[in-house]
Amino acid sequence: MLDLHSLKSEFSTTSGIYRIYSEIRYQMNRKILLVLNNGELETNTNETTRGVSSRSFTGGYWGFSSYSNSSKDSAISTLRESTRNAKFLAGRSSKSDATLAYSQFAKFEKSYLSGKSPVSTAIWLEFLKFLDARISKKYPDLKSRQLKLHSLDIEKHILTSDGQDIHTIVPRAHFTISMTKQTKHGPVSFHDTRGGLGQLQDHFLVLPESFDDWIDEIYQMTIRKAEGVAATPGSYDVILAPDLAGIVAHEAVGHAAEADLVLAGSVAASQIERLVASPLITMIDYAHTFDGAVCPQPVHVDDEGIEAENTLIIQKGVLKTYMNNRETAVHFEQKPTGHARAFTHADEPLIRMRNTVVMPGESKIENMIESIENGYYLMKAGKGQADTTGEFMFAVGTGFEIKDGKLGKVIRDTSISGLAFDVLQSVTMVSDEFKWDTSGYYCTKKQLMPVGVGAASIKCRVRVGGG
């Protein structure tokens, strides 16, 4: 690993007429992806991406440079080029009053590696093959099976010209089983994912037989879905289960409260201290710890060297603050709370959520179901999209009818859509249970980013698409 400390003397806070802020980042992303399709190895990827980058700010403009060559010389080159790039823009326009929030934070080091020795690819492949053979033997009626192991370790070392020195290692690992059943309507698929913070050996180095119950659950849901009915399009009272509620809240509401998107005119602009949701809704982006436990994607210090703190986005329905980086914090006169993150060494930090949570309420899930005469219980989000106007649309991969206060038939793939703040204002019940999403969610905003998402179940009104 490149020792960045030797580069401290390379920082220059002033250069001619320019005042310059700079940061240098060394980063390594290590990804393992193993995919078994119907017992055959489809993907066996072991990918390490590392490199060094610098970002500089002067005159209101940013410059950035990166190299995958992680030598000291390359690091010095990135610093010089990022400064040159910032000056190139600053020399052609004027934003001379632009400033950045500064951090009092100094040094931080944290690794979430457990110390358990990594396991060879051969053993993981045997693990997958063993489970696949059990599925194939027990459930020969399936049209296809897919087993996927996926891990991503991200290591970052960051120095900033105002004195921060940050070194973190955050791994996460997930295991997905997908099953497909042929029906008269065509193939119907169901999948489920387990995992979270840690490496593969932290989550899955257990007896393969211990996955039997989970496999049975996935099969049963696949069959129920294959025999399921299409949702009838229309507006309904629905219950969004935690997996779905969390992702909808992240995509449709969270992004709108990111300060860079607020500046671009998101639906949250000028809504601070206004009622944007039901008073039952409180939404917080947690930095690293929730309810005494480490979050799925802990961030202690962000990539600008800002200490990460929890961000209260919505409190009892009232929009309280935006999520900021150093630059937008000055613009909105809000405190930066550590949201600037970059996915790879070659990416610049953007404002990102960390662990977004819709806080639990007081209702019992049974009572919530009982309260709906004709609606749906919707459980898992598929692909989806939301824009900064708040209009969203998500595929829903799992759900049930609710008829006369009782769960009914499983529905096939459908979708939900609506306007985020309208939907949040329609919330009439929030469950007292809470669950982190275990799907290993990646958020997309110019770059990918692993995020944590959690929620209670919420009762609200949305449009259901229909399959």
Place this chain on the structure above:
Amino acid sequence: MEYLHLDFLKRLLSRLVSAGFDQAEVIITNEHMTEMQVDFSDFSLLRNTDTDQVTLRGIMGGRYGTVSLNQLDDANLQLGVALLQEAAQAAPVDPARAFAPNQLVPMNEMGPLEPLHYQMHERASQFLKDVRDTYPECLLKQSLLRYIRTRSLRVNTMGLETDSTEACYNHGVRFLSKRNGKTSSINYSGAYASNLDIELLDWGGLRRAIESSSREIAVAPFEGRLEGPIVIAPDALSVLLNFWLSHLKDDRIISGTSKFRNSLDKPVASPLLSLGIEPRNPSFARQEFTTEDGYGSEPSTIIQNGILKSFMLSDYGARKTGLARAENSGRNWVVSGGSKNLVDLFGDIDQGLYLGRLSGGLPAANGDFAIVAKNSFLIESGFMSRPISEVIVSGNLFQILNAVTSVSRERLSDGMTTIPWVCVEGMTAIGRS
């Protein structure tokens, strides 16, 4: 950079052979990108990245492995060889694994070999001024003008040696329009060009999209239900086609979940629909010299007048299934134009929907989909009468491509693909109830 030389790759290939691989392949790519970013109508970031990647592939006793690294120093390459051995030893014997044979693939260079920073800044500045002067209601959220140069070298134990450099500019814009406090829906537009000779506003469909955005300010929720014809814009059609074409590729063909596994030379779409892949079309700024497997890229026909003419399989997928290998990587789509001008295509419609962009999830495995229509209009008496929001369009992808009733003569090219407007039946639009 000594590693960007075929001799360097050959030495690495020798190490793989010495490590026990019966067959091996080494690929090194170097990508340089310069990006000029505008946020909210002002420059914000100038970014350059230089990225190396080495991919090692090997077959040992019929077992295949692959490893990717981005450090090219000796210690890391040694580690890469060890990881490749581990990966191959762990893999099952698979006779379908092989590397491209020695063939005549010319060393190619395409596009500008260096970025023109000053001209990029000039073009981007002019773009900001043009938008401000010509379309004052347009709010730019972000504009990214990029120069991308990729050099790719490959050698393998079959004797294949390739070295190509592809470079082009890319411009992507997110925007909306605003008047008296009311805004349109957000829209996007992107295109490739081999130089900066043309104003950015005239790349791809950007000008048309910004003009449409201004009309979309008057957007209102759609009420009720519509089962009339729907005109699908090129951007929206490309999203649907992308999913449709996934049924011709490795994943679905090998796993047996493809809708079209047994449909070669059979009707799969309307006779009005023809789709070819043209990787060396000179009008494209983003072309393709070699496939991802190392074969020289050649044009191919996927759908001819509604008949499926070829799958889009990799070399591995082809060996695995006994079907033919695709002649290219399948990114340069050319959908044939039809016989009607756009004006006439709209003119035939009494009541229908213009689908500008799709937002939401992918179709289910059986082709059913329900997607929000964005940047869309109601068509009445042959004209786009008013912009609408909160409308869900649903249907079955496989059925609607069979229900194409007309294809426009005009086509939109973004420097990588060329796609017309099509009119289809069989989709349902449902508004706010």
